[in-house]
Amino acid sequence: MQRIIDHIEDKKQESIKALVKTLKKYNEAYRSGKSLVSDNEYDNLVEKLRELDPDNPFLHFVEPERFDDKKEVRHPVPMLSTEKAYTRNELERFVNRVKKEANEICIKEITFKVTAKLDGIAGRDNGKIFATRGNGEVGYEISSAFEKGVIPEGGRGLGIGEIVVVKSYFHEHLSDQFEHPRNMAVGIISSDTLNKFAERAVQDKAVVFVPYSALPDWTGSADELLQDAEKIAADLIAKTDYPTDGVVAEVTDDDVKKHMGATTHHYRWQIAIKTKGETALTVVEGISWQVGRTGNITPVLEIRPVSLSGATIRRVTAHHAGLIQKKRIGIGTEIEVIRSGEVIPKLEKVIRESDRFSIPKECPVCGIALKWDNDFLKCNNSFCKAKIEQSISHWFKTLGNADWFGIKTVQKLVSGGYDSLEKIYAMTIQDFIDIGFGPVQSKNLAEAIDISKKKPVEDWRFLAAFGISDLGKGDSRKFLSHIKIEKLVQVKAEDIEKIYGFGPITSRSIVDGINRIKDTINHMVSLGFNLERTVLANDTKISENFFFGKGIVFTGKMKSGTREEMQAAARKLGAKVQSSISGNTEYLICGENVGPNKIFKAEKSGARVISESEYFNMLEMREHESLV
Numbered sequence: 001m002q003r004i005i006d007h008i009e010d011k012k013q014e015s016i017k018a019l020v021k022t023l024k025k026y027n028e029a030y031r032s033g034k035s036l037v038s039d040n041e042y043d044n045l046v047e048k049l050r051e052l053d054p055d056n057p058f059l060h061f062v063e064p065e066r067f068d069d070k071k072e073v074r075h076p077v078p079m080l081s082t083e084k085a086y087t088r089n090e091l092e093r094f095v096n097r098v099k100k101e102a103n104e105i106c107i108k109e110i111t112f113k114v115t116a117k118l119d120g121i122a123g124r125d126n127g128k129i130f131a132t133r134g135n136g137e138v139g140y141e142i143s144s145a146f147e148k149g150v151i152p153e154g155g156r157g158l159g160i161g162e163i164v165v166v167k168s169y170f171h172e173h174l175s176d177q178f179e180h181p182r183n184m185a186v187g188i189i190s191s192d193t194l195n196k197f198a199e200r201a202v203q204d205k206a207v208v209f210v211p212y213s214a215l216p217d218w219t220g221s222a223d224e225l226l227q228d229a230e231k232i233a234a235d236l237i238a239k240t241d242y243p244t245d246g247v248v249a250e251v252t253d254d255d256v257k258k259h260m261g262a263t264t265h266h267y268r269w270q271i272a273i274k275t276k277g278e279t280a281l282t283v284v285e286g287i288s289w290q291v292g293r294t295g296n297i298t299p300v301l302e303i304r305p306v307s308l309s310g311a312t313i314r315r316v317t318a319h320h321a322g323l324i325q326k327k328r329i330g331i332g333t334e335i336e337v338i339r340s341g342e343v344i345p346k347l348e349k350v351i352r353e354s355d356r357f358s359i360p361k362e363c364p365v366c367g368i369a370l371k372w373d374n375d376f377l378k379c380n381n382s383f384c385k386a387k388i389e390q391s392i393s394h395w396f397k398t399l400g401n402a403d404w405f406g407i408k409t410v411q412k413l414v415s416g417g418y419d420s421l422e423k424i425y426a427m428t429i430q431d432f433i434d435i436g437f438g439p440v441q442s443k444n445l446a447e448a449i450d451i452s453k454k455k456p457v458e459d460w461r462f463l464a465a466f467g468i469s470d471l472g473k474g475d476s477r478k479f480l481s482h483i484k485i486e487k488l489v490q491v492k493a494e495d496i497e498k499i500y501g502f503g504p505i506t507s508r509s510i511v512d513g514i515n516r517i518k519d520t521i522n523h524m525v526s527l528g529f530n531l532e533r534t535v536l537a538n539d540t541k542i543s544e545n546f547f548f549g550k551g552i553v554f555t556g557k558m559k560s561g562t563r564e565e566m567q568a569a570a571r572k573l574g575a576k577v578q579s580s581i582s583g584n585t586e587y588l589i590c591g592e593n594v595g596p597n598k599i600f601k602a603e604k605s606g607a608r609v610i611s612e613s614e615y616f617n618m619l620e621m622r623e624h625e626s627l628v
Contacts, residue, residue: 016053019045023058028066041336041349043084043274065132067190070140073131079124079160080136081265082117082248082272091229094249094271095222102256111252112225115215116236117272119245120164121185125209127157132189142189145209149202150188153210154583154605161211163189164242169206172472173197177374181243196505200470203503210242216580219597225249229273239580246274279348280306280313284333287324287357289364293390293467297360297370297377299324301335301347308339316347321359322375323347330357389414391467395421398465398473402452404444412436422523425449452529459485459531466521468513470506478502479510480534481574485525489518535574546618548574551584555598556591558612563591573619581605589615 026042049056085091102110122133123142130146131139146152150163165174165181177197178184188198188207201207216239218232225232233247250270251257260268286302299318306313316337318324327350329335334352339345362369363379365386370377379387389410396405416435418424427449432442460477463485471479482499483491491514496507514521535548552575554563561569566589567577578585581602588602588609602609610618 067140073141078136079133083266084272114218114249116240116244117246117248118162119243120162151208154214158211166206200505279338282306291386295379313345320375321377328353330354394467395465401455402448404448456530550586551576552587556594558591
């Protein structure tokens with residue numbers, strides 16, 4: 001019997017050693033910006049190790065990171081990792097532990113602060129030295145990051161935070177090139193020379209060191225935290241335009257923090273609240289390859305149907321061809337899919353690889369030979385039917401004022417020879433009938449074309465609809481605050497470079513993109529769309545109001561309209577409307593039911609706090625002064 005017990009124990013120890021080895025490999029890859037597994041999969045393996053061997057040293061020290069060519073720096077106070085709670089029970093245990101230990105020092109009322117958990121590269125900036133977390137005790141000096149163009153949110157010397165890429169910028173400009181923003185951020189820190197994507201991102205001021213103290217936060221009691229944890233997390237993540245991985249809750253009372261202390265791995269007064277999301281195992285039954293408007297070829301896994309969060313899932317994106325190749329994904333591959341607070345399910349991990357995988361050599365639509373671009377396959381044929389279809393579809397989706405033009409309709413138009421915006425906007429009811437649309441649908445389509453020209457649409461939306469590289473909605477609004485749409489095809493790179501936020505690489509890219517479709521741009525502008533104009537920065541009449549060029553945040557319930565309507569009106573006045581308070585906020589405009597913490601944060605940031613009525617009084621006063 002003892003021999004059997006010893007054998008079982010030996011097998012258990014072998015499993016533990018293999019698991020630790022795997023975790024170390026995954027951690028090293030993650031820290032180097034080349035993640036091999038998702039965060040959820042890594043966390044699940046950590047929890048498995050905790051079940052098998054709760055005293056394992058791997059669980060009790062900060063997972064190390066290395067930058068071999070950087071100078072080591074000892075932290076004045078350890079930069080530790082964070083304990084994690086995936087369930088309400090785990091969060092309740094944390095809160096009860098805090099209450100118990102607070103009671104030991106006679107503190108009854110406990111307040112918690114919650115902020116978004118950033119998913120970047122952790123660092124400490126004391127104003128002179130900027131260092132990574134390293135192993136928690138010793139980090140690596142990376143002050144050169146600021147010289148490369150990383151922006152310190154709120155200025156230097158604001159303590160602990162993370163280097164991140166602005167989320168909206170990443171999705172608009174970089175998601176076709178990188179799986180995760182962190183991958184690019186690591187490259188910026190570790191490389192002496194930046195690749196073209198990283199160089200463009202830092203020139204566009206999209207790579208930021210965000211101190212935790214600059215993040216939007218929620219504060220409240222233990223009961224409020226437990227009751228509303230999911231809503232609190234959702235609200236904070238929605239307000240944070242940086243990659244996030246849950247939220248972090250911590251005690252605000254310094255005496256409680258001091259009493260609770262820390263382990264060698266984490267501070268005991270702080271916890272990360274994360275959700276695993278609903279997962280399911282399934283099998284890949286096929287792969288289809290989709291062509292995007294930029295030419296990227298995306299693999300879509302056709303899977304054995306599974307139910308997730310009340311929906312039947314039949315297709316899951318696999319992001320790029322490099323993933324198919326590295327993970328050997330093909331017919332018969334067993335995978336885990338996840339749906340965590342998102343409409344679109346994702347591939348979580350590969351359970352069993354397959355030998356039946358293949359990478360296309362030719363575009364599945366036009367047949368031209370494909371080229372590798374990092375992990376992506378790309379079709380460079382400008383006349384590829386799929387690229388044309390996606391570009392036209394992008395126009396109607398972005399313009400947003402013409403119904404009926406879904407992808408199936410666009411595909412039918414292109415197949416019928418109407419393969420450009422110029423041709424489509426010249427179509428009559430009879431033209432639609434001639435290529436197979438019914439009389440009623442043909443009438444609707446023709447009317448929709450006419451309506452799209454007559455119905456008011458913002459000029460920045462009109463510009464973004466062309467799909468020019470580096471001119472998404474946000475950048476188009478910024479661009480048109482300096483250059484009129486009528487001057488678009490004459491613009492030079494040096495003109496764009498003068499606009500804050502546009503670097504030389506981006507500026508040249510925009511000009512190249514404009515030149516490629518300048519005939520289409522000229523034609524569409526000549527059709528006389530009913531454009532609502534972006535305020536020009538040099539418009540004297542507009543710039544006379546108090547809020548021109550100022551960073552402003554609207555909060556609370558407004559009496560004069562919805563918050564979105566107030567924001568839109570403020571943008572027309574040339575204000576820089578922001579979603580949350582930061583060091584660049586100059587006015588916080590308060591409606592009803594504004595919490596004291598938000599007002600305190602605004603005042604601490606140097607912003608002026610005014611009411612909704614004061615806001616309109618200031619506008620009217622300046623308008624009166626300009627008429628006198």
